[in-house]
Amino acid sequence: MGARVIVITSGKGGVGKTTSTANIAVALAKAGKRVVAVDTDIGLRNLDMVMGLESRVVYNFIDVIEKNCKLTQALVRDKRVENLYLLPAAQTRTKDAVSPAQMAELCSQLRPDFDFVLLDCPAGIEGGFKNAAAGADEALVVTTPEVPAVRDADRIIGMLESMGKSPIRLVINRFRAIMVQNNEMLSQEDILDVLSIKLIGIVPEDDSVIKAANRGEPLTFAQESPAAQAYANIAARILGENVPLLQWDSYRSKGLFSSLKKMFGF
Amino acid sequence: MIALRTTVEASDIQLKGTSFGIRVVFPNDLSDDLLLEKFEAIPEQAYALPMGTGLVLDFRSRPCSRRLIGNILSKVIWPKGLNVLAWTTSDEESAARLAQGGFKTQAPAAEYFAAKPNANTLDTLIVDHSLRSGQHEEYSGNVVLIGHLNNGAEIFAGGSVSVLGKLKGLVHAGRNGTERVYIVAGSFEPQQLRIGDKLCDQFGEDMKWWKKPVIITLEDDGLFFRDWKLETETT
Numbered sequence: 072m073g074a075r076v077i078v079i080t081s082g083k084g085g086v087g088k089t090t091s092t093a094n095i096a097v098a099l100a101k102a103g104k105r106v107v108a109v110d111t112d113i114g115l116r117n118l119d120m121v122m123g124l125e126s127r128v129v130y131n132f133i134d135v136i137e138k139n140c141k142l143t144q145a146l147v148r149d150k151r152v153e154n155l156y157l158l159p160a161a162q163t164r165t166k167d168a169v170s171p172a173q174m175a176e177l178c179s180q181l182r183p184d185f186d187f188v189l190l191d192c193p194a195g196i197e198g199g200f201k202n203a204a205a206g207a208d209e210a211l212v213v214t215t216p217e218v219p220a221v222r223d224a225d226r227i228i229g230m231l232e233s234m235g236k237s238p239i240r241l242v243i244n245r246f247r248a249i250m251v252q253n254n255e256m257l258s259q260e261d262i263l264d265v266l267s268i269k270l271i272g273i274v275p276e277d278d279s280v281i282k283a284a285n286r287g288e289p290l291t292f293a294q295e296s297p298a299a300q301a302y303a304n305i306a307a308r309i310l311g312e313n314v315p316l317l318q319w320d321s322y323r324s325k326g327l328f329s330s331l332k333k334m335f336g337f
Numbered sequence: 338m339i340a341l342r343t344t345v346e347a348s349d350i351q352l353k354g355t356s357f358g359i360r361v362v363f364p365n366d367l368s369d370d371l372l373l374e375k376f377e378a379i380p381e382q383a384y385a386l387p388m389g390t391g392l393v394l395d396f397r398s399r400p401c402s403r404r405l406i407g408n409i410l411s412k413v414i415w416p417k418g419l420n421v422l423a424w425t426t427s428d429e430e431s432a433a434r435l436a437q438g439g440f441k442t443q444a445p446a447a448e449y450f451a452a453k454p455n456a457n458t459l460d461t462l463i464v465d466h467s468l469r470s471g472q473h474e475e476y477s478g479n480v481v482l483i484g485h486l487n488n489g490a491e492i493f494a495g496g497s498v499s500v501l502g503k504l505k506g507l508v509h510a511g512r513n514g515t516e517r518v519y520i521v522a523g524s525f526e527p528q529q530l531r532i533g534d535k536l537c538d539q540f541g542e543d544m545k546w547w548k549k550p551v552i553i554t555l556e557d558d559g560l561f562f563r564d565w566k567l568e569t570e571t572t
Contacts, residue, residue, distance in 0.1 A: 196471075218488075222470045222487075222488050222489050223470070225469045225470040225471075225487050225488070225489065226469065226470040226471040226489060228469060229468075229469030229470065229471055229472050230471070232469075265487060265488070265505075267467065267485075
């Protein structure tokens with residue numbers, strides 16, 4: 072038995088892999104699960120900053136692989152929530168510092184002590200992706216509603232399928248219902264039509280995501296924003312709960328224009 | 338396919354041999370009267386192929402009036418006892434007019450498949466899953482994809498290529514230079530297609546065939562589109 076190992080990947084950069092990893096990790100930990108978020112983006116680590124744990128990083132997982140320290144020494148415990156840990160990447164090394172077999176071995180070492188191992192994957196389809204995916208059982212593919220991001224997601228899904236990862240589920244990030252309504256953005260149906268995998272959640276565009284990343288405090292600690300709610304729901308679905316998809320139109324209808332319409336009776 | 342024309346003037350009526358008989362291609366630049374005159378002048382012997390069951394009258398984009406239809410019937414088809422299998426046109430008004438008059442407007446499917454000896458004698462690779470971005474199939478013969486060809490995926494075939502789902506990626510049929518091949522798409526949505534040594538990238542949502550099931554062949558150095566409908570031939 073042991074942990075479910077899930078790689079969070081996308082192909083294209085900048086679509087929200089690290090943000091998704093941090094927020095889902097916090098939400099799973101808040102649900103009482105023992106969770107470790109592993110930053111596999113060697114040389115470009117960010118997860119420590121997004122989780123607000125940058126100042127507490129001493130060792131990284133390359134140190135574990137090279138036996139410079141014990142695994143427990145490299146794990147950074149998040150004091151704000153029980154059972155949440157970060158295993159950081161090395162900032163001064165390159166993707167070549169680790170092999171897929173070593174990553175798989177690292178995941179095997181983590182499995183007995185956790186319920187979930189979340190692997191924050193680097194962008195691209197080269198060594199960094201292959202390393203991260205090697206140790207995973209399942210995958211979350213993050214995309215934004217843009218044609219290039221969807222095509223890259225399609226590429227990654229093909230590679231994950233050929234590696235035997237299952238299930239592979241989709242997170243649509245930075246979704247704007249108004250733009251979809253105006254035919255300016257791909258709709259959920261458009262994206263699923265291309266990617267043909269199961270949707271696990273839609274995260275709306277939300278300014279609080281940027282503020283939270285700059286503060287180093289994942290949104291799901293507070294769960295007050297639409298994006299936080301979306302990430303919490305994704306975590307619940309990972310746990311097998313049947314949570315209906317949020318209707319993002321409802322957020323729009325709560326806006327100023329809606330209030331004015333109500334006020335003037337039209 | 339055997340081209341039976343002996344002259345190369347653009348305004349000539351072309352007779353093309355097919356497995357079912359003859360496809361009669363009418364030019365755009367003749368008046369109705371001159372067209373009729375030229376059609377009448379073609380001797381009956383020209384239609385006598387050893388194999389085949391009839392004619393397809395192909396108006397391409399030429400408007401086809403009621404008067405022209407009536408004259409073709411009364412002055413050529415009936416007097417010469419010709420069997421017309423279909424009246425095809427890409428002009429929507431003409432197509433509607435023909436359909437309204439009870440004429441068959443879909444050419445026999447056999448034209449596009451049986452009449453391609455190169456393609457039919459090749460082995461066929463059947464791919465039973467969709468191809469995602471970055472995935473690639475290359476085969477010396479024909480390729481049949483039972484699924485979608487996503488944007489960023491590719492099929493390169495020596496023969497013909499049939500994508501039963503959505504064709505969004507790149508297809509190169511007849512990659513060794515042969516042009517006697519076809520491409521079938523369950524839904525036509527590509528950015529670029531290649532047949533033989535020809536390449537075409539002028540596709541978009543404004544074209545008539547976009548997101549429709551089509552058969553594409555190369556004729557007179559241009560891509561030629563037809564509706565792809567599965568029909569049971571009774572003749």
